[in-house]
Amino acid sequence: MAFELPKLGYEYSALEPHIDARTMEIHHTKHHQGYTDKLNDAVKGSSLEGKTIEQILQNVKGQSAAVRNNGGGYYNHNLYWKILAPGGASNPGGELSDALKESFGSVEKFRDAFVQAGLTQFGSGWAWLVLQNNKLVVSSTPNQDNPLMDVADVQGKPILGVDVWEHAYYLNYQNKRADYLNAFWSLINWDEVTRRFKG
Ligand SMILES: [Fe+2]
Numbered sequence: 560m561a562f563e564l565p566k567l568g569y570e571y572s573a574l575e576p577h578i579d580a581r582t583m584e585i586h587h588t589k590h591h592q593g594y595t596d597k598l599n600d601a602v603k604g605s606s607l608e609g610k611t612i613e614q615i616l617q618n619v620k621g622q623s624a625a626v627r628n629n630g631g632g633y634y635n636h637n638l639y640w641k642i643l644a645p646g647g648a649s650n651p652g653g654e655l656s657d658a659l660k661e662s663f664g665s666v667e668k669f670r671d672a673f674v675q676a677g678l679t680q681f682g683s684g685w686a687w688l689v690l691q692n693n694k695l696v697v698s699s700t701p702n703q704d705n706p707l708m709d710v711a712d713v714q715g716k717p718i719l720g721v722d723v724w725e726h727a728y729y730l731n732y733q734n735k736r737a738d739y740l741n742a743f744w745s746l747i748n749w750d751e752v753t754r755r756f757k758g
Pocket residue numbers: 586590636722724726727
């Protein structure tokens with residue numbers, strides 16, 4: 560079965576004023592749709608047909624650039640839409656909060672490390688919160704790579720990710736990536752991040 564573009568579960572305008580409706584619409588209907596279509600084209604008729612996206616990414620070494628880039632783009636944006644508000648807890652709580660304190664010293668220090676990872680990722684890419692051997696670590700990846708991939712420097716399960724491609728923020732923030740990252744922080748759906756942490 561072909562990979563499908565997921566529905567968002569909220570309106571394109573739901574994240575305003577932090578992320579504008581036009582950016583959301585283009586990001587979803589053009590960029591994510593593009594990754595989805597190109598992934599399907601790359602997988603069709605190959606040995607990857609019928610595999611889950613996780614299976615493909617965990618064994619992406621040796622696959623084509625089309626599989627790596629579009630498979631990553633497909634997975635990463637699925638995660639991105641889910642871990643954005645509205646509706647969830649606005650702060651990490653419970654077990655996740657404890658784990659963040661244990662790994663980073665405090666939730667604020669985690670926030671600083673996460674924002675810094677997004678800021679310092681040169682060019683297009685992502686910053687991540689990764690569960691690795693029962694510990695939480697922050698990393699960043701170029702292009703559409705992610706921590707699930709067997710080619711990633713930091714490998715593990717991504718439970719939070721922020722898209723720092725300019726297409727994610729340029730209409731509202733132009734070159735001011737730091738402003739976008741700070742706005743993103745206030746949009747995180749911590750219930751969803753906790754679900755991924757536990758699941
Ligand atoms: Fe994106």
